[in-house]
Amino acid sequence: MREAFHDQLDGIFVDLAEMCGQVEVAVNRATAALLTGDAGIAEQVISADREIDTNRERVEDNAFALLSLQQPVAGDLRTVVAALRMVSELERMGDLSVHVAKIARLRVPNIAVPESIRETMVRMAETAEDMVRRVKAIIADRDVEAAIELGRDDEIMDQLRRKSFAELLGDDWAHGVEAAVDIALLGRYYERIADHAVSVANRVVFVVTGEMVSRRDN
């Protein structure tokens, strides 16, 4: 019974890591669509989100089955509930990638990101994608050290967000209101992807150690 339980639980974590890989692809493509103004890539992100949603449902069904049939207690119970939360966050990260793709699509044939702020946006996008990639490994390997390190790197995203605001609101900004609003919302979406990545990593720490990592609210 216990062995079957742990096999099934491992299966759920394999599915979570796979979903995280799908989110990584979504973030990567959404950024590509954004920086190139390619409507086709944006559409791919939007339509592929259905697969992430389908995977969420499968993970949820499996987690419920595990709770119902195996009646875990203590640490095992907390692990299954943590998995349910992780799956919600991964789905949300997919939704946020769709939001980025939709801004890209809205501006086609133009590019939403003006040249002067491109470097900052690229760094935000790369930071978000890098965090998602690392979370995938953290889930797969239950890697507590890497998870704690990820939490520290969240500060990089905060700095980039402040930098983007300084650029938007500086006297040099020559791209008008529409581009500024796009950049502010894109920054919010990438920041939230990073927040969720940290939150998922913290849940892995909790699953392994039983200790909650204290978190800031964003």
Next chain:
Amino acid sequence: MREAFHDQLDGIFVDLAEMCGQVEVAVNRATAALLTGDAGIAEQVISADREIDTNRERVEDNAFALLSLQQPVAGDLRTVVAALRMVSELERMGDLSVHVAKIARLRVPNIAVPESIRETMVRMAETAEDMVRRVKAIIADRDVEAAIELGRDDEIMDQLRRKSFAELLGDDWAHGVEAAVDIALLGRYYERIADHAVSVANRVVFVVTGEMVSRRDN
């Protein structure tokens, strides 16, 4: 045993309704701070968020205790897990109110919302607050009809968001980039509060009927 279970479950729903009341106050005060530029009210929202977080922890502890000690199955299990999700969403709605309050505080002694777009922002804020108020009653009464009606009203928020963008991006906008960015982010925060309200209402439908309400992603 079953009776004790249902008493404890009722207690969790009482706590959820109370948290929703705290969120309602937070949304109301954040809006007041925003429209008056009152830093003191903004601070109240920010510091009161700790109480919402404390309540979240209590609800989570109670829900875990219920899962561990009573080992519910089928519908009862799904209800407890739904409660765990509702509590996360309510906490998040509190965080979003804090975001609104922080934009208000950032612009003191000025007011972040220019006169020309004030009416639209007031309607967004009132819509969000009204939805939170109704969710409180929906949780307390397990009112499926009211929950389904709330989902329909989400369209009002979408219309207001589109209206605010039309105003921001129109030729008449004379308030510059900073105010536009503030309005775009504020709109996003109120919209997300409304989304979470709908999601919490949908979970009440699920708890009562066993049927998931299909949802859009925002």
